[in-house]
Amino acid sequence: MERAEASSINRYFYAVVLYFFLWIILTYPFSIQEWEAGAAIAFIAALLSYRELSVSGLKNIKRIGILLFWYLPVFIRELIKANLHVAGIVLNPKMPIKPGFVKIKTNLKSPVARVWLANSITLTPGTLSVDIEDQYIYIHWITVGSTDVEHASEEIAGSFEKILEVMFK
Amino acid sequence: MIDLILGWTGVVLVFIGVFFLFLGALGVFRLPDLFNRLQAGTKATTLGVVSTTIGVGLIAKGWLIFSLALAIFLLMTNPISSHALGRASYRAGVKPYKGTNPDLYAEKVKKESDQK
Numbered sequence: 001m002e003r004a005e006a007s008s009i010n011r012y013f014y015a016v017v018l019y020f021f022l023w024i025i026l027t028y029p030f031s032i033q034e035w036e037a038g039a040a041i042a043f044i045a046a047l048l049s050y051r052e053l054s055v056s057g058l059k060n061i062k063r064i065g066i067l068l069f070w071y072l073p074v075f076i077r078e079l080i081k082a083n084l085h086v087a088g089i090v091l092n093p094k095m096p097i098k099p100g101f102v103k104i105k106t107n108l109k110s111p112v113a114r115v116w117l118a119n120s121i122t123l124t125p126g127t128l129s130v131d132i133e134d135q136y137i138y139i140h141w142i143t144v145g146s147t148d149v150e151h152a153s154e155e156i157a158g159s160f161e162k163i164l165e166v167m168f169k
Numbered sequence: 170m171i172d173l174i175l176g177w178t179g180v181v182l183v184f185i186g187v188f189f190l191f192l193g194a195l196g197v198f199r200l201p202d203l204f205n206r207l208q209a210g211t212k213a214t215t216l217g218v219v220s221t222t223i224g225v226g227l228i229a230k231g232w233l234i235f236s237l238a239l240a241i242f243l244l245m246t247n248p249i250s251s252h253a254l255g256r257a258s259y260r261a262g263v264k265p266y267k268g269t270n271p272d273l274y275a276e277k278v279k280k281e282s283d284q285k
Contacts, residue, residue: 097201
């Protein structure tokens with residue numbers, strides 16, 4: 001699994017930006033004094049932890065943009081659909097379930113992208129990702145539609161995989 | 170005027186959240202096995218809690234920015250915890266409901282335990 005690492009200085013500044021932004025949010029009624037202290041602390045904290053925080057550095061800021069404006073609307077729509085689906089099953093006296101564990105295949109290369117995909121799958125209608133092994137994700141599906149790997153991949157992961165492919169290019 | 174609209178939107182969001190939280194609890198009560206219950210629990214609590222939190226933020230506007238941050242953290246961590254629960258309990262030997270078909274995950278777990 002290749003990982004395109006950014007330079008240390010790049011990763012360091014990404015950590016500074018992220019910590020400073022988090023500080024601003026958590027000390028909400030804005031004041032200049034808070035910001036000064038926050039900047040100082042962000043520079044020190046980033047020095048201690050930038051190695052563990054990210055591999056691709058400032059490129060992540062572009063990803064957060066895609067995340068907010070493209071991923072999030074799709075995600076919210078799927079989350080609401082998932083909840084209506086659960087509501088339909090739970091409120092039906094007969095409980096129409098047909099559970100099963102299926103396996104899907106993903107083309108995403110980076111480990112972080114796979115984690116995002118698995119997380120997105122958990123919150124889409126009727127699916128819960130149980131385990132991940134290289135290219136394959138094992139999924140508990142509450143109403144099994146197809147047991148074929150290709151077909152199930154398209155049905156479960158299709159919409160998110162396209163977005164994540166662009167996001168983690 | 171704007172305050173009034175935001176306040177009522179908040180109230181509506183809180184009610185939607187409470188409704189889905191109730192459905193989640195009902196799902197945990199009614200569904201047959203751990204994995205199905207986990208599904209109902211995860212989805213309903215995610216939307217329920219996020220919707221309730223943002224609703225509270227809209228009612229008490231000083232808290233809006235905190236409630237949004239809280240919602241983002243919940244969205245990111247909730248699926249991970251349910252994945253961990255599902256995986257650990259399958260491997261600890263919790264049997265799925267007898268109608269579960271197919272069970273492709275069983276093959277993988279068996280293969281791994283044979284290797285050890």
